[in-house]
Amino acid sequence: MDHPRALLGAARRLREDMVARLGALVTSESAPGSLPHLVACADLLAGWGTEVLRRSPRRVVVDGLPHLLWSAERQDVLLLGHFDTVFPIGTIRSRPFTVRGNIATGPGVCDMKAGIVQMFGALSLIADTSAVGVLLTCDEESGSVTSRSLIEREAQRSGAVLVCEAATPDGGVKVARKGGSVYRLTVQGRAAHAGTEPHRGVNATVEVAHHILTLRTLDAAASTGTSVTPTLLSAGTTTNTVPERASVAVDVRAWTSAELDRVDRAIRGLEPVLTEAVLAVDGGINRHPMSPELARPLLSLAQDVAARLGIPALTGAHVSGASDGNFTAALGVPTLDGLGAVGGGAHTPEEYVDLDHLPERTALLAGVVSRLTTPAGVGQRTGHREP
Incomplete structure (x- = not known):
């Protein structure tokens, strides 16, 4: 030059x-x-x-x-x-x-x-x-x-x-x-009529809501700039049916690989809250x-x-x-x-x-x-x- x-x-x-x-x-x-x-x-x-x-x-x-x-x-x-x-x-x-x-x-x-x-x-x-x-x-x-x-x-x-x-x-x-991770939490519940027999269902929307609130504590617990953000949410089929399926995508960002690992362990350690609900976790660390x-x-x-x-x-x-x-x-x-x-x-x-x-x-x-x-x-x- x-x-x-x-x-x-x-x-x-x-x-x-x-x-x-x-x-x-x-x-x-x-x-x-x-x-x-x-x-x-x-x-x-x-x-x-x-x-x-x-x-x-x-x-x-x-x-x-x-x-x-x-x-x-x-x-x-x-x-x-x-x-x-x-x-x-x-x-x-x-x-x-x-x-x-x-x-x-x-x-x-x-x-x-x-x-x-x-x-x-x-x-x-x-x-x-x-x-x-x-x-x-x-x-x-x-x-x-x-x-x-x-x-x-x-x-x-x-x-x-x-x-x-x-x-x-x-x-x-x-x-x-920052490095990043992407997850999808999927809940399998059981459908029921929301008006006449809601007690017979296992509400996947309620189950996934519990996990969304838990996810929000993962970044609040750290003072390192880590963010754990629920993003795309999907649940239910009709307004009068107890949802049998729900899912939420989760975006994670952190300055260190150790933080990504910490959040990864926490997400993979999530357990269902509602009796008979089934929780599946897909995804993981994408970029260090x-x-x-x-x-x-x-x-x-x-x-x-x-x-x-x-x-x-x-x-x-x-x-x-x-x-x-x-x-x-x-x-x-x-x-x-x-x-x-x-x-x-x-x-x-x-x-x-x-x-x-x-x-x-x-x-x-x-x-x-x-x-x-x-x-x-x-x-x-x-x-x-x-x-």
């Missing part, structure tokens, strides 16, 4: 094209599990990636889900992202991609379609991308069930991993993330925490690149949400997250991206990648790339 200001200028000239691409990508809806839409979105991205990397991706299809991989023979750095969103198909009709001033809105604009646009913009600014791998998955929002082994395999053969998830609203990159130690050399490098570009100083943030970066960091691979768009409101109708930051974050990523693909790059110093 001999001419950092020239790099920033080149990124600024890409702004109009990047905004147009962001609109096209947001409009290409990609709800979890919606195969035709995920395939169409993958087709769009495959073309963009091939253009800048000058090599075609391998489409890794698992259970019908299309993940895109541009691997490198000598993979100094892996750029990691996902193109699925949490929003159901049809959301774009009520909330189309919109630009007002410097703010862009639309479903998935921040988490994380702008990060993908920036990723390809940055790669277009790099003369030699032969040591850069790119992996875009399509099931991150549903737990990365089909892509996890692919992510871990590519991370293990990389010197470093840069995750293009969104930055914090004030532009911070993410050096630490992302430790800041592995991110520190990469943060230092990114801060130096930012200073040379003349853009605002970077800070390293600790955030509660998990990402696929948790998987790569758990393997001991240097990982820096939050190199995507500056924005906020992820998973809500208020999701937005600040377009004024689009060029500078693109230049930042290009500068970091360029540094990592030189002989003195962090990836080579750490020796994590497998032969």
